[in-house]
Amino acid sequence: MSVRVGAARIRAALVTLISFFVLAATTGCAGGDERPRVVVTTNILGDITREIVGDEADVSVLMKPNADPHSFGLSAVQAAELENADLVVYNGLGLEENVLRHVAAARESGVATFAAGEAVDPLTFHTGREGGPDEEAGEPDPHFWTDPQRVRKAAGLIADQVAEHVNDVDEKAVRDNAQRYDAQLADLTAWMEKSFATVPEDRRALVTNHHVFGYLADRFGFRVIGAVIPSGTTLASPSSSDLRSLTRAMEKAGVRTVFADSSQPTRLAEVLRQEMGGDVDVVPLYSESLTAKGEGAGTYLEMMRANTSAMVEGLVGG
Numbered sequence: 001m002s003v004r005v006g007a008a009r010i011r012a013a014l015v016t017l018i019s020f021f022v023l024a025a026t027t028g029c030a031g032g033d034e035r036p037r038v039v040v041t042t043n044i045l046g047d048i049t050r051e052i053v054g055d056e057a058d059v060s061v062l063m064k065p066n067a068d069p070h071s072f073g074l075s076a077v078q079a080a081e082l083e084n085a086d087l088v089v090y091n092g093l094g095l096e097e098n099v100l101r102h103v104a105a106a107r108e109s110g111v112a113t114f115a116a117g118e119a120v121d122p123l124t125f126h127t128g129r130e131g132g133p134d135e136e137a138g139e140p141d142p143h144f145w146t147d148p149q150r151v152r153k154a155a156g157l158i159a160d161q162v163a164e165h166v167n168d169v170d171e172k173a174v175r176d177n178a179q180r181y182d183a184q185l186a187d188l189t190a191w192m193e194k195s196f197a198t199v200p201e202d203r204r205a206l207v208t209n210h211h212v213f214g215y216l217a218d219r220f221g222f223r224v225i226g227a228v229i230p231s232g233t234t235l236a237s238p239s240s241s242d243l244r245s246l247t248r249a250m251e252k253a254g255v256r257t258v259f260a261d262s263s264q265p266t267r268l269a270e271v272l273r274q275e276m277g278g279d280v281d282v283v284p285l286y287s288e289s290l291t292a293k294g295e296g297a298g299t300y301l302e303m304m305r306a307n308t309s310a311m312v313e314g315l316v317g318g
Contacts, residue, residue, distance in 0.1 A: 036166045039085040041096045041103070042069045043290045044145050045116060045154075047300045049089050051181040052159050056169040057086070062099065065292040073098040082106040086166045089158060093117040093142035112165035117142045119157050120150040123214055143288070147215035148192065148304060152185045188304055195308050196220045203315045205253050207246070209260040212287045225249050228258065228272055247275045256280050257314045261287045262296075283314040 036057035040046040046061030053059050060081055063072050069091070074082075082088055083106045090096060090103050092115030107113045117140075125138035144150045159178035163171045205223045206213055217224050226246045250256070258272060262284040273280040285307045286297035297303035 036086045036168055037081075037084070038087045038089060038162065038166060039081050041088075041090040041099050043067070044288075044300055044303070045089055045091060047290060048151065048155055048181075049158055052155055052174060052178050053162055053166075053169075054173060054177045056173055057162070057166050060085075063096075063289070065295075065298075066289050069095050069288055070097055072096075074102055079105075083109050083111060085111055087111070087161055088113040089161070090115055091117045091142055091144075093122055093140045095142035112161065114158065114161045116154040116158065117144050120144050120153045123218060125211055125214065141211070141214050143212045144215050145300065146213050146287070146304075147219040148185050148189045149219060150215060151300070152182055152189075155181055155185065184301060188301055192220065192304065192308050195312050196222075199312060199315050202254070205255050207250055207255055207258045208285075208287070209258070212261070213259070223253075225253050225255055228260075243272060243275055246272065250276065250280075257283060259283050259285045259287075259311065259314065261285065262291075281314060283310055285310055 037060060038049060038053055038057050039060045039062065040049045041062050043061050043063045043065060046059065046063070050059045050061075062074060062078050062081070063069060079102045082102050085106065088103055088106050088111055090099070090113065092100075094100070095117065096103075103113055122140040122142070122144060125141050144154070156178060159174050162169060162174050204221060205225045206217055207225050208227050211224070211227045213222075214224060216222065226249050228243070228246065256276075256279060258280055260282055273282060286303045287307070290299065290303055291297045297306055
């Protein structure tokens with residue numbers, strides 16, 4: 001009899017223990033569901049948004065470090081994240097080519113969305129070679145983050161969006177975060193201006209892997225001679241005539257340095273080096289994606305400072 005009673009007590013204790021854990025897990029999940037969530041498409045915007053949001057909400061970034069914003073896609077779980085968010089922050093202007101339909105679906109389901117690139121006075125691509133017969137205005141340029149002043153505007157607008165659409169956040173904390181980050185961006189702009197001032201006028205010409213630094217050139221007084229890929233997306237490919245045209249433009253301008261995205265193979269830039277007889281420097285930049293922490297460009301501020309230093313060295317020493 002005592003054995004049966006002992007077994008019954010053990011079973012009762014086990015049931016109580018299991019019930020406790022189930023209740024705890026359920027409560028934890030419910031609490032997680034109630035915490036506000038902001039979902040961001042690209043990792044550059046993700047870093048900026050995290051600086052603004054701070055601890056006031058969960059910020060989920062869809063694009064992994066070192067990924068290409070033009071080509072990265074979403075899993076089914078990530079697509080569901082968009083439709084369950086309080087706010088979706090994305091670049092827009094055609095940048096996230098494989099993600100925009102999911103953003104549109106989230107918007108149609110009632111989720112607040114904010115296209116940062118469309119709100120910061122976007123520039124327009126000029127395809128073809130500078131001053132050449134094939135030069136023409138194209139689509140809006142999505143790469144606004146190469147201009148820290150436009151990032152300042154975007155960061156302030158993100159703070160507005162969070163305050164308006166994300167429930168249960170402390171608006172004062174969000175505004176304080178935004179003010180602190182704005183000061184850091186202002187310092188970045190001043191430092192970049194001082195650094196680029198050391199580049200002589202006859203060397204202030206840029207050639208890149210594809211058209212990505214138009215905003216930087218516009219802000220800091222550079223000329224974009226051309227790009228190995230005469231497009232705003234890495235998904236395009238150059239023709240042999242594109243390469244010949246760019247080679248002539250570089251020779252005319254006396255440019256011997258090509259800036260290539262560090263997250264992409266530099267094969268195209270290497271082809272250009274062969275076209276010009278091998279006397280071309282290929283300088284890697286973090287142009288479209290952050291790296292993992294500790295790998296050179298773990299934050300937007302770190303990325304811009306690293307790029308500025310590399311550009312100055314490449315242009316002055318090239």
